Amino acid sequence: MTLIASRTAASPTASGSATPSTAVASTSAPRAGGAAPGDLASDPASDPASDPASASGPASASGRAAAPDPSRAVPRAARPFGQAPYRGTAGMTDLLAWVDDIARLARPDRVHWVSGSEEEHEELLRVLVAEGKLEKLDPVLRPDSYLARSHPGDVARTEARTIIASAREEDAGPTNNWADPQEMRALRDRLLDGAMRGRTLYVVPFSLGAVGGKDSRIGVQITDSAYAVVSIGIMTRVGAPVLREISDGAAWVRTVHSVGAPLEPGQEDTAWPCHEEKHIIHFPETLEVFSYGSGYGGNAILAKKCVALRLASVMGRDEGWLAEHMLLIRLISPQGRRYHVAAAFPSACGKTNLAMLRPTLPGWRVETLGDDIVWMRPGADGRMHAMNPEAGFFGVAPGTGPATNASAIETLWGRTIFTNVARTPEGDVWWEGLTDTPPERLVDWQGRDWTPASGRPAAHPNSRFTVSAAQCPQIAEDWEDPDGVPLDLILFGGRRAAHVPLVVEARDWAHGVFLGATIASERTAAAEGTVGEVRREPFAMLPFCGYHMGDYLAHWLLMGRRMYTDAAPRIYQVNWFRRGEDGRFLWPGFGENIRVLDWIIGRLEGRAGAQDSPLGALPRPEDLDLTGLDLPAEDVRELLAVDPDAWQAEAEGIGAFLETFGDRLPAELGEELASLRSRLSAAEAPVRPDRP
Ligand code: GTP
């Protein structure tokens, strides 16, 4: 593929500085032409240590580790570092005009167009370290890795400040915050006015899915955070190949992000610029996002939750596909049969862990395809086809250890950005759960000295790692295949201490949609709010569905009708988090979760037994392969028990929740609830699967 930079080499104006957006930056920014040391507007071509062949290299996640391809080498002068590419197409003109509009309003000192090269990624990291925004970790213990400490008020998604600004309020539905789009545009213009003074405006073209893939989507994020730029560079495919798509006329999504912390002349920057006032605003009709005030995760990497879930869910509704908060794996049985499994669990409820499962039952294997987002579409063959639009993992650190998720630990060997974890005196990272015994001394996530006696967590509960998916030792060889994989199985789950059994089988698609629609889960540290409080999180999409949840449920039912009944994925509900009266988890979880998958695949293959319950079919204890596990029989019974009284109360709660969707609730789901209630009434005593 010819890169933009190669094209610009042929253009007489390419080496000049007169591209429209550079011109805007220069008019409003006295420093634009100057190349101060460490200034990103400067051209590192003057750095003899840098590798010319990588100057315009593609930023595919796997490509980052690969040797530079000499055929891609272009003369360095073709596209000075950070400069806008020149290509006189309508697509490019649109993009340049939009960047100019934002730059004129936000008044950055510099405009930097992200090329996606390895060299640029490294230069950004170098400057972030020089500015005190990242700490470089020990090069032997954790090569090419960095630590960021956020502002203590900017540690998670801010759901209360997340808005769907659809033209009509009813299209946002009862589960979203709504605001009038006109007002939100006015607010955006007011907040952006001068918001980037003293900073660099980065233009980051990104692709969700392989660049040019038939189901891929592209967008551009404008941001004044270099930390966001390097994060987007790991989480998506960025830079020149995407610009070429835009230039060739592809549709793209416009996203603008500002940390809301302009610098006055001479004002000293902080390690984590952000603003107390935060707004994450989505315009579903025009496919735009505006995010202000936060530098953290889903608030700042707009390609992730804002585009790949909230806006993509709207695109999926309109175009006949689904954007889901799911992991994606290939499960290979001891007989060598391959099954593709997607699973929706709410934030910090086990997706990354299941995505990297290392089965404890002999013969089983898992290949990772994705850990957070799945796009899926019914195909002409009557099956559901699924792909992971992301290129990296933004995973929860606490709880990740050699015993729970060895693959994640190996993935994090180096080339990783850690945020809000603790640092060891040797310059490595630590978090709760990494080792059983904490180190004697640490620097905690807020930069304070820490000892095991400090009485507070060393790492923030929502501390995270950002790393390329290509580094995962069990990543599927074809994980970037734009065709995706045919889906055999969908799991829904949440974090429930009581009532919800280890696993339940859905009778059919509509019952499966009912199970997905009624997931409830204890809140976690992934978003602001009260940790542990149980709330309904339909399809693990409560904070991520960009439109009316009732319409979303109807869309899921419609997708079921777009497949052949016998070819549609089977649906199951799971719960790894049931606790005993003493508070301990009853199920060992992690690698042992294969025992539940083994039973489910046994059902798909027609070899596993089950017993019916008012909720759906469940295994009897003897149907689960528990060999080698030292589980008390009473715990197993408890994990598989259904208490009709407790479930009558649960059904009340489900009814009240579904009622909030009013006349947008699909009738089938009302019928599913009625039939659950009548099955519960018919069950006189608690169902103990081993005592029929
Ligand atoms: P997001 O990235 O926020 O969407 O989260 P996620 O669903 O990928 O969550 P993740 O897999 O990172 O798990 C979050 C927490 O749950 C970690 O602390 C894990 O250690 C813990 N966890 C994951 N799987 C299990 C399990 O099977 N049993 C138990 N007890 N804990 C688990």
Ligand code: SPV
């Ligand atoms: C989640 O909260 O579900 C995440 C992390 O995956 S964030 O990207 O911050 O939303």
Ligand code: MN
């Ligand atoms: Mn998530």
